[in-house]
Amino acid sequence: MEPRWLNNICRRMLWTGFTLYIVFVAEPTSAIEIHADPEVIVQNGTKGVLRCTFKSSEVVSTWTSVTWSFQSSQPDHQFSKAPYVIYHFSNGKGFPGQDEFKDRVEFIGDINKKDVSIQLNPAQFSDNGTFFCDVKNPPDVKGTQARTELRVVLKESFPQSQTAVIIGGVCGALIVLIIIAVAACFVIRVLHNRQDYEGCTTLESVSSQALRLQKKAESSREGSTCSSPSGPVQGPVIYAQLDHSGSKNSFHKIEPVVYADIRKN
Known part of the structure; x- marks a missing residue:
């Protein structure tokens, strides 16, 4: 007679096998979509964020797993030929790889929000290479892993950040608006002075005409006085x-x- 503990183990194995059959074989699977930044540039010695998200028709559960791998771009690196795992997440827990990333890699995403991003702190020149993000969310297990090219550079060669570009654009727009405003004020002032000049010229013309009419009237009165007798x-x-x-x-x-x-x- 077989011991009871052996029967329990057999039953659990059969139940697990049946569950896996239902999940992976009986039910149709759909492809999972994984997205990551194509390229990330990080200054040496700073934090480097590698973002990765996924889309799945299934609800996130304890079966959901995340795997980050790295392949160096340096020919003399020991892992330059094939990628190797630097971080694994499953059952709500993270497991850093036993390598140079062990004390520098950190999970900063939220798997319930389908965000599985990680952070390298600090980033080093040896991190130059390709990082692969792979997610499994049973029964969504089919999908292409996303990849990110990481470039770690010196501060002097660090490209201008997007924030600096935005600030520069805003400052440039403000300068253009100020120039337009000054030009508009100048034109308005010139037109105003021109109107005042034309108004003064018109008033002088009217005054000159009135003076000529007055002189003409006085001349007429003088002619009348000379032609008429002095007495009544x-x-x-x-x-x-x-x-x-x-x-x-x-x-x-x-x-x-x-x-x-x-x-x-």
């Missing part, structure tokens, strides 16, 4: 003769008397 114009005078002799029918003394005096002002 006297109209025709009618004279009559009066008799002071006492006789009604005879006139002994004739004396001119003004009968009517019509004066014309």
Whole structure:
């Protein structure tokens, strides 16, 4: 009779085999998509982040595993011919490889958010090469691993960061706006001065015209004064003769008397 513990082990093995058959064989599998940055440039002695994400139709579980591998680009490196594992993550735990990355590699992603990024601290010149990111999320186990080319450079040869480019672009745009504003103010000022000049010219023309009209009127008045008599114009005078002799029918003394005096002002 077989011992009970052996029967329990056999049952567990059969159940595990049946589960694996259901997961990997009976159910159809779909491809998993893995994405990583094609190239990363890091300054020597600083932190180097290698980002990697994946897309899967299945829910992340304890069966999900992540494997990071490295292949050196230096011909004299001992691992330049084939990639080797530098970090493995499974069942919620990380396992750094027993190599030069052991104390420098750190898992900074969140597998529940399908982020499996790692960080090298600090990055070294010996890290120049290709890093491979591979994810398995059963039953999504088929997929092409992503790869990232890491370049570790000196500070002097470190390319301008994206932030510096953005800041430079913003500063350039502000300078252009300031130049446009100054030019606009200059044009407005010139036009304003021109309008003031034209207004003054118009006022002077009006004043000159008014002065000419005034002089013309005065000349007309002077001509009228010279052609007219200095005193008031006297109209025709009618004279009559009066008799002071006492006789009604005879006139002994004739004396001119003004009968009517019509004066014309």
